[in-house]
Amino acid sequence: MNPRRLLSSDGWPYLLVPFIPAAILLDFVFHGTPVLIFAVSAAGVIPTAALMARATEELAARSGPGIGGLLNVTFGNAPELIIALFALNAGLHEVVKASIIGSILGNTLLVLGMAMLVGGLGRERQTYDRTVASAQSLMLLLAVVALVMPAVFELAQGSGLPGAGEERVDYDSTVETLSLAVAVILIGSYVAGLIFSLKTHKDLFNPVGDDADEDDPHGEPWTVKKAVVALALAGVAVGVMSEILVGSISEASKTVGLSEFFVGVIVVAIVGNAAEHWVAILVAYKDKMDLAVNIAIGSSAQIALFVGPTLVLASYVIGPHPMALVFNGFEVAGVILAILVTTHITSDGESTWFEGLQLLAVYAVLAVTFFAAGSG
Numbered sequence: 001m002n003p004r005r006l007l008s009s010d011g012w013p014y015l016l017v018p019f020i021p022a023a024i025l026l027d028f029v030f031h032g033t034p035v036l037i038f039a040v041s042a043a044g045v046i047p048t049a050a051l052m053a054r055a056t057e058e059l060a061a062r063s064g065p066g067i068g069g070l071l072n073v074t075f076g077n078a079p080e081l082i083i084a085l086f087a088l089n090a091g092l093h094e095v096v097k098a099s100i101i102g103s104i105l106g107n108t109l110l111v112l113g114m115a116m117l118v119g120g121l122g123r124e125r126q127t128y129d130r131t132v133a134s135a136q137s138l139m140l141l142l143a144v145v146a147l148v149m150p151a152v153f154e155l156a157q158g159s160g161l162p163g164a165g166e167e168r169v170d171y172d173s174t175v176e177t178l179s180l181a182v183a184v185i186l187i188g189s190y191v192a193g194l195i196f197s198l199k200t201h202k203d204l205f206n207p208v209g210d211d212a213d214e215d216d217p218h219g220e221p222w223t224v225k226k227a228v229v230a231l232a233l234a235g236v237a238v239g240v241m242s243e244i245l246v247g248s249i250s251e252a253s254k255t256v257g258l259s260e261f262f263v264g265v266i267v268v269a270i271v272g273n274a275a276e277h278w279v280a281i282l283v284a285y286k287d288k289m290d291l292a293v294n295i296a297i298g299s300s301a302q303i304a305l306f307v308g309p310t311l312v313l314a315s316y317v318i319g320p321h322p323m324a325l326v327f328n329g330f331e332v333a334g335v336i337l338a339i340l341v342t343t344h345i346t347s348d349g350e351s352t353w354f355e356g357l358q359l360l361a362v363y364a365v366l367a368v369t370f371f372a373a374g375s376g
Contacts, residue, residue: 042271051230
């Protein structure tokens with residue numbers, strides 16, 4: 001593999017492929033320590049997520065803008081969704097909710113911050129379409145309002161918010177029904193967003209120009225058959241890695257002294273999004289900030305509007321009992337502050353390396369706070 005391909009979005013993740021069989025052997029054959037199994041399986045998730053993203057991209061390129069866009073938004077956060085489903089089945093509700101918040105924070109602060117920092121080095125400023133950024137930021141802001149209202153309800157009329165060290169809380173039927181209603185509303189908003197971005201205003205959501213493929217790192221295109229087979233294999237691999245990863249979370253977090261809350265909101269969220277994070281930073285480095293902003297904010301909006309609500313609906317079928325969308329106080333404060341900061345920074349359609357550094361500073365403050373909360 002040449003250096004250019006190694007630095008591409010589909011290059012370096014595949015260096016981690018050996019971690020996939022290593023995780024399987026450690027878990028099922030050698031019965032390794034939970035910390036080692038967690039670390040190796042987390043590394044194994046990254047190439048499977050990268051393969052799923054590449055296969056989806058290849059299928060999307062051959063399906064036309066409508067179907068292609070639908071494929072991208074459907075499979076864009078599939079690894080995080082699969083990991084969360086296994087955690088949901090294991091009854092780790094607070095880990096699941098932490099990973100939802102962690103994905104939103106990771107995309108809006110860590111990824112966008114790194115993209116602005118890396119892309120802004122050596123440039124006075126970078127520009128992007130403020131209309132698209134504002135539309136996506138507004139979608140995300142409205143979604144966050146819906147996500148925090150069950151917590152407000154539980155704080156005002158229920159037994160209070162869960163602690164950062166909780167593993168699972170069984171709420172009464174009222175807040176569970178409220179969470180279900182909110183999930184349905186968010187999914188409805190998500191469907192409307194698809195219509196808006198893929199049909200009625202699709203020209204706004206095409207940040208890549210005619211020269212997008214001039215330095216395409218992928219090389220020769222895949223056939224549809226190859227892409228479908230790769231997508232299926234990636235789905236199976238993500239499932240296996242996710243089951244091993246989730247199975248080791250509880251013991252691994254206790255062994256290293258980290259709370260399941262911190263592992264969910266920081267570690268799991270970063271692992272599930274690693275390949276996509278790299279793409280956003282890479283395109284920002286190439287001065288394609290429209291695409292970088294679209295990836296970071298769009299992925300966050302998808303987590304809030306689709307992945308989170310889907311997990312609520314799934315909890316009625318899998319797991320010990322329905323999962324209520326009641327986040328703890330640190331998660332509520334973190335997501336509100338993060339979205340407000342991101343919305344403000346992206347409102348002018350311009351970015352600098354210093355703005356990226358500020359977003360990273362906010363993420364670091366939240367990460368340190370989450371660590372302290374989980375340790376307390």
